[in-house]
Amino acid sequence: MRETDCLDPVRKALLDDLDEGFAELYGAYRGMVFSAALRLSGRWADAEDLTAEAFLRAYRALAGYERDRLAELQPRAWLMTILMNLWRNQVRTSARKPPPELRDQPVDKIDPGEDVEEAAARRETGDELAVLLGRLPAEQRAAVVLRHVVDLPVSEVAAVLRIPQGTVKSHVSRGLRRLRELGGAR
Template identity: 50%
Template sequence: MADDEQLRAALVEDLDAGFEAVVRAHSDVVHAVARRTVSRAADAEDLAAEALLRAYRALRGYSPARIEALTLRPWLLTILLNTARNDRRDAARRPRTDGVAPVPDHPASAPGPAERAESTELGDHLAALLAELPVAQRTAVVLRHVVDLPVAEVAVVLGCGEATARSHAKRGLDALRARLAPKETP
C-alpha cells in the first residue's frame, strides 16, 4: 500500500489517477467501517460509495497545499461517518409512506467466509449490542478494535483528543463486556 505522502503527491499531480490510488489503498477500511455503521450490506455499499464520491468532489476544490496537509484515512472515515449521520437524520425526517416493508438483506451470490461469520448468531448479537452503544463509543470501538486504527487516527475521526478517544473505546468495550457477561441468578 502506498503511504499517505505518495498518495497526496499523486493527487496533486493528477487528481483522477491519484484518487484511484487513494481508493485502492483505503477502500477496505472505508467499507469495513461502513458495514459496521449500518445494518444492511447494500446500505453499507451505498454509504461507502457516497462517502468516496463526496471525498472526490471535495478534493476538486482543494488547493495543492490543502491536499498535502491531509491525513487521508481519518479524513475519508470522517466523511463516511458524517455521511452516515446525515443519512440517519434525513431518514428520521422522512417517514416511510410507501407502505412497503424493507427488503431483507440477502446476498446475491453465495456468501464468502466473512459473510458467513458475520451472519452467525454471535455476530448478530454483537452487532446488536454494538448498535446500542452511544455513537462516540461505537465509532471508537469499531475504528480502534475492528479496523485497528491507531488511537491518534481514531481521535482525528472523532474530533477529540487521544485520551478522549481511548476513553470512548474503553467505555464501549466495558459496556459490551458487561452486556456479554453471563447473568447471575439468585
C-alpha cells in the same frame, strides 16, 4: 530531492494526476471505508450507499484542493471524517422519519471459492457483532469502530470525531465493556 519523493503513494499519485490518484486512493481505502460503514450502519445496503457517497464527496473535494493541501492530506483520517459526517446525517434523517413497514434484509455476498462452514461462521460472527454494535450509543459505536475495526490510532479517532483523546479513550473503554456485557447476556 523533489517534494513528492517523501510522500506516501496515495498522496504522490493525487499530486501527479487527480483521476489516477483518486483511483489509487479508492483502491487503498475502499475496504476500510466499507467495513467502518457496515459496522456503523449495521446494514449492507446502507454501508454500500455510505461508502459510495463518501468517495463521491471525497473526489469533489479533492478537485478543489491546492497542491499544498494535497501534500498534507492524511487520507485515512480524512475519509473517516467524511464517512462519520455522512453517517451522522443519516442517523439524524432517519430519526425524523418513521421506519418503513418492511426493511430490506442484507444480501449475502458469497465467495464461490470459500468453504461453506467458514462462510457460515464468518456470517454468524459478523451478524452478532453488527447487532451488538447497533445496541451501543452512537458515540461509543463510532469510537469502537474507528479504533478497533478501522484500527485508527486514538489521536486520529479524536480528530475524526472532533473530541479530545481522553473522551475517545472513555468512549472506547465503555463501548468495549458494554459489548462484553451484551455478548455475555445472550
